[in-house]
Amino acid sequence: MEANPCEPRYYEMLEQLQVLDFALVELNLYLDTHLEDFNAIEQFNQLTQERTRLANQFQELYGPLQNFGRAYSKCPWEWNQTPWPWQV
Amino acid sequence: MESQERVYYPFRGPFDPCPPVPCKTFVVPPNQFINFQPPNLPQFSLPEALRAGTLWPALFSPYESKSKGGK
Amino acid sequence: MWIYEKKLQYPVRVSKCDVRMARYLTEQYGGADGELAAALRYMNQRYAIPDKVIGVLTDISTEEFAHLEMIATMIYKLTKDASVQELEAAGLGPNYAQRDHALFYQNSEGVPWTAAYIQAKGDPLADLYEDIAAEEKARATYQWLIDMTDDVDLQDSLKFLREREIVHALRFKESVQILIENKDQKKVF
Numbered sequence: 001m002e003a004n005p006c007e008p009r010y011y012e013m014l015e016q017l018q019v020l021d022f023a024l025v026e027l028n029l030y031l032d033t034h035l036e037d038f039n040a041i042e043q044f045n046q047l048t049q050e051r052t053r054l055a056n057q058f059q060e061l062y063g064p065l066q067n068f069g070r071a072y073s074k075c076p077w078e079w080n081q082t083p084w085p086w087q088v
Numbered sequence: 089m090e091s092q093e094r095v096y097y098p099f100r101g102p103f104d105p106c107p108p109v110p111c112k113t114f115v116v117p118p119n120q121f122i123n124f125q126p127p128n129l130p131q132f133s134l135p136e137a138l139r140a141g142t143l144w145p146a147l148f149s150p151y152e153s154k155s156k157g158g159k
Numbered sequence: 160m161w162i163y164e165k166k167l168q169y170p171v172r173v174s175k176c177d178v179r180m181a182r183y184l185t186e187q188y189g190g191a192d193g194e195l196a197a198a199l200r201y202m203n204q205r206y207a208i209p210d211k212v213i214g215v216l217t218d219i220s221t222e223e224f225a226h227l228e229m230i231a232t233m234i235y236k237l238t239k240d241a242s243v244q245e246l247e248a249a250g251l252g253p254n255y256a257q258r259d260h261a262l263f264y265q266n267s268e269g270v271p272w273t274a275a276y277i278q279a280k281g282d283p284l285a286d287l288y289e290d291i292a293a294e295e296k297a298r299a300t301y302q303w304l305i306d307m308t309d310d311v312d313l314q315d316s317l318k319f320l321r322e323r324e325i326v327h328a329l330r331f332k333e334s335v336q337i338l339i340e341n342k343d344q345k346k347v348f
Binding site: 011014015017018021022025026028029030032033063064065066067068070084085086 | 164170222
Binding site: 123148154 | 169298301302305306307308309314315318319320321322323325326328329332333336
């Protein structure tokens with residue numbers, strides 16, 4: 001982890017990510033009962049792309065969001081570095 | 089938006105020990121009026137959606153605290 | 160397989176040192192209509208239900224775990240710096256006697272979580288109607304919790320969680336419709 005997670009940028013980026021991910025959760029649940037809504041699928045795919053980009057930026061600065069091979073690590077092992085979600 | 093609050097007036101007995109509450113309320117959220125969400129409903133902006141807890145204004149249900157400090 | 164994501168679903172801010180609320184919030188942690196009960200109820204029902212609604216159960220269950228983490232965050236923030244005296248004054252003396260500052264799956268009265276809170280009837284309609292009722296009960300609990308605090312930041316996170324119950328209930332209602340019509344989802348609306 002290179003940047004300090006107590007700085008304002010951490011909270012800003014985290015919230016941007018929460019914004020995108022929330023829309024994706026909403027669309028995902030909606031699509032679970034609306035399989036043929038083409039517009040919603042298109043929006044879902046487009047937001048997934050944006051989300052991937054932002055998550056990569058975030059992880060560059062503040063370490064991995066996911067473990068078990070879903071994100072790279074620098075040395076020392078970044079996964080167990082603070083802060084954990086309930087600490088911020 | 090139509091009010092989501094419903095009001096009822098409980099019966100007041102002649103021997104009720106405490107000062108009466110004139111009316112009681114409960115909430116009827118918008119999910120009671122939608123059986124199946126129609127496609128292409130208008131959406132909140134994405135930051136608004138996070139704050140509201142839903143992507144669609146048609147599903148939004150406001151609730152304000154009965155505590156004094158709440159707005 | 161589940162993958163943990165190291166972030167909360169929604170920002171949790173607690174601006175008032177009010178240990179009392181930690182105890183009441185425990186209702187949504189390990190209570191009958193709390194987030195743990197919801198998550199486990201839906202995740203377990205999906206093994207005996209038509210394929211068409213497995214996605215809804217899986218995804219809402221997964222979201223409930225994110226809500227469980229938000230509730231835990233609130234309780235953690237409210238109690239981590241509390242003294243023994245403050246915990247006792249908030250009615251958390253018995254909790255301290257058992258486990259210091261540790262969280263536990265119990266309701267606001269200290270009754271441990273039990274699987275008896277949830278059901279799996281194996282009948283799709285019976286199970287989905289239980290789920291709809293569970294969402295409405297959790298919504299009501301959030302309302303009472305919002306009523307009990309004057310911390311607008313805590314209220315903000317609780318309002319988010321309350322709204323999620325409303326959306327989840329709608330998705331379960333749609334699942335019922337899909338099963339009643341016994342058609343592809345596309346033909347329902």
